[in-house]
Amino acid sequence: TSPQEPYPGTPFLAWDGSQYIMSYELISQSFDNLAGPRDYAVAALRIAPDGTRLDSKETILIPRASHPRIASDGHGMLLVVAAGFSGIQGTMVSSDSTSLRPGPVTPLSPPPGPSQ
Numbered sequence: 001t002s003p004q005e006p007y008p009g010t011p012f013l014a015w016d017g018s019q020y021i022m023s024y025e026l027i028s029q030s031f032d033n034l035a036g037p038r039d040y041a042v043a044a045l046r047i048a049p050d051g052t053r054l055d056s057k058e059t060i061l062i063p064r065a066s067h068p069r070i071a072s073d074g075h076g077m078l079l080v081v082a083a084g085f086s087g088i089q090g091t092m093v094s095s096d097s098t099s100l101r102p103g104p105v106t107p108l109s110p111p112p113g114p115s116q
Contacts, residue, residue, distance in 0.1 A: 013047070014072040016095055019054065020047040021077055023061070023070040042068040042081050044093065044100050061093060061102040080108065 009025035021044055028039040042065045043058035062068075065081035070093070072078075077093040079102070088109040091102045 008043070009066075012068060012070050014070040014077055015074065016072050016077055017074045019049065019095065021045075021070060021072070021093065021095060021100065022047050023068040023079055025066045025068060026058070026060070040064060040066040042066070042079070044070070044079075046095060046100060055100075059100040059102075061100065062089065062091065062105060065089065 009027060011022045011024040013020050013022050023042060023044040026041045026043045028041075041060050042062045043060050045058050046054040048054055061079060062081050062083070065083045067082040068079060069081075070077055070079045077095070078090060079093050080088060080090045083089045083105075087107055089105050090108045091105045093103070094101050
């Protein structure tokens with residue numbers, strides 16, 4: 001992977017009752033030097049019980065977010081992310097046999113403020 005191409009961060013898996021959903025952070029280096037700015041997004045793929053990748057391309061679930069964690073009760077999925085100066089955000093993710101669909105993004109904690 002060259003510094004210009006997005007590359008995945010640590011994956012997190014959750015089982016929705018019929019397939020796994022793998023969420024991860026996509027990191028895109030904007031410049032050739034390693035200290036340059038980076039763009040982040042949280043993406044996901046569907047994985048069959050036998051480990052086969054079901055999606056040919058990842059779905060971007062939340063742009064400008066990082067550090068995804070995903071959990072399931074066997075039916076629905078909750079995705080929680082760090083969204084920079086927006087604090088912690090979450091969304092419900094639904095899936096079927098053909099696609100992933102994120103719901104509206106909801107703030108779960110206030111943005112970081114100055115220390116007191």
